[in-house]
Amino acid sequence: MDSCFIRVQQESFDTGKEVQALASQRTDIGAVVSFTGYVRDFNEKPEVTALTLEHYPGMTEQALEQIVHDAEERWALKGTRIIHRIGRMEPGDPIVLVVTASAHRQDAFDACNFIMDFLKTRAPFWKKEHTASGDYWVSARTSDTQAAERWENN
Amino acid sequence: MNTLTHLNAKGEARMVDVSEKQTTQRTATATASVEMHASTLDMIIQGGHPKGDVLATARIAGIMAAKRTPELIPLCHPLMLSKVEVDLEADAQLPGVRIRATCKLAGQTGVEMEALTAASVAALTVYDMCKAVDKRMVISNTYVEEKTGGKSGDWSFDNLATDPSQQPQASQSSQPTTSANALNLHFFAELREQLGVDNLQVALDALPNPTLQELVNYLQSQDSKWDTALKSPNLLMAVNQQMAKPTQKLKAGDEVAFFPPVTGG
Numbered sequence: 001m002d003s004c005f006i007r008v009q010q011e012s013f014d015t016g017k018e019v020q021a022l023a024s025q026r027t028d029i030g031a032v033v034s035f036t037g038y039v040r041d042f043n044e045k046p047e048v049t050a051l052t053l054e055h056y057p058g059m060t061e062q063a064l065e066q067i068v069h070d071a072e073e074r075w076a077l078k079g080t081r082i083i084h085r086i087g088r089m090e091p092g093d094p095i096v097l098v099v100t101a102s103a104h105r106q107d108a109f110d111a112c113n114f115i116m117d118f119l120k121t122r123a124p125f126w127k128k129e130h131t132a133s134g135d136y137w138v139s140a141r142t143s144d145t146q147a148a149e150r151w152e153n154n
Numbered sequence: 155m156n157t158l159t160h161l162n163a164k165g166e167a168r169m170v171d172v173s174e175k176q177t178t179q180r181t182a183t184a185t186a187s188v189e190m191h192a193s194t195l196d197m198i199i200q201g202g203h204p205k206g207d208v209l210a211t212a213r214i215a216g217i218m219a220a221k222r223t224p225e226l227i228p229l230c231h232p233l234m235l236s237k238v239e240v241d242l243e244a245d246a247q248l249p250g251v252r253i254r255a256t257c258k259l260a261g262q263t264g265v266e267m268e269a270l271t272a273a274s275v276a277a278l279t280v281y282d283m284c285k286a287v288d289k290r291m292v293i294s295n296t297y298v299e300e301k302t303g304g305k306s307g308d309w310s311f312d313n314l315a316t317d318p319s320q321q322p323q324a325s326q327s328s329q330p331t332t333s334a335n336a337l338n339l340h341f342f343a344e345l346r347e348q349l350g351v352d353n354l355q356v357a358l359d360a361l362p363n364p365t366l367q368e369l370v371n372y373l374q375s376q377d378s379k380w381d382t383a384l385k386s387p388n389l390l391m392a393v394n395q396q397m398a399k400p401t402q403k404l405k406a407g408d409e410v411a412f413f414p415p416v417t418g419g
Binding site for chain 1: 342344388392395397411414416417418419
């Protein structure tokens with residue numbers, strides 16, 4: 001679908017501009033849902049000062065395309081937009097953006113949720129957090145796996 | 155093995171203490187080449203250059219540079235070199251000049267930095283001598299060809315079996331020696347840090363019946379570091395950028411990636 005738009009980049013992004021880019025000059029879109037993830041200053045350890053995001057170039061884009069493709073099979077989407085940042089980021093920086101557009105709100109809501117759940121469990125990104133007490137690789141959460149699994153039954 | 159000895163535990167630069175290392179006879183050979191227009195090379199061979207004998211000057215420059223290596227490379231030990239030899243050869247195929255520098259000493263630390271410095275500065279001198287007639291010269295292929303002596307023993311660029319930091323029949327893919335009959339391995343995130351390697355080539359001949367599981371077994375048999383790192387029940391694998399199961403068959407040229415569970419978003 002040509003309205004699928006995926007970017008893996010170091011630069012920051014502006015959620016408002018991205019939503020507008022997807023929805024402007026269109027009259028068939030009735031609902032746009034966006035999710036923006038930010039870097040927190042606490043995670044497994046307190047005082048996270050920065051994080052570094054590594055990815056698998058090539059496979060990341062393919063994995064995201066596949067997730068969007070799966071979402072398009074389940075919901076009537078008019079367009080999607082995914083931006084994921086890589087490299088070094090500090091607390092408060094935006095890290096990921098998923099925007100979905102549809103004619104009616106439920107499709108956009110559910111698809112956005114679905115894409116984030118699978119992005120977190122399927123797309124090859126890894127976070128390393130830098131804290132006052134040292135650097136460590138973030139471990140995967142069971143809750144994220146469970147969140148993705150719940151889509152398999154409905 | 156694959157750690158950076160010039161960094162201390164805090165990640166700060168340090169000069170390695172070599173006082174406990176044995177004094178052995180050590181040599182290292184490094185090469186570099188300067189590609190140029192064929193007419194520039196002709197001029198060097200004919201000796202018609204405005205600045206004089208290019209190859210003789212570059213040879214002396216290389217020898218002098220080897221002696222000054224510790225002044226240029228911050229954490230390099232000052233060494234009493236017993237021999238420095240710099241050969242320059244005109245190569246019509248390139249076309250250009252091929253440089254080979256060999257340094258020798260009886261000492262406690264290797265001389266590859268001296269050999270690399272000699273080859274590099276000889277190449278710079280060739281450029282300097284010829285830049286008036288040819289600005290498009292390219293300095294390339296600067297690398298250590300071989301080294302002998304010292305704790306890690308003899309080593310040669312072309313003979314991967316001599317390299318203790320690498321697995322038999324495997325080579326770091328940043329090296330120009332690539333085999334068509336190989337698997338290209340990639341390691342990411344924490345696994346990459348544990349193994350101290352981000353990519354690697356493994357010859358397909360190493361695996362009689364090539365599957366992903368067999369590749370894992372082969373890598374695990376290298377040493378305890380590999381065994382531990384690849385033993386993790388959470389290890390994920392991808393072949394040609396698609397998630398794959400251990401039973402997946404492998405063929406020459408496949409891109410195989412190993413990584414821990416993903417944590418993006």
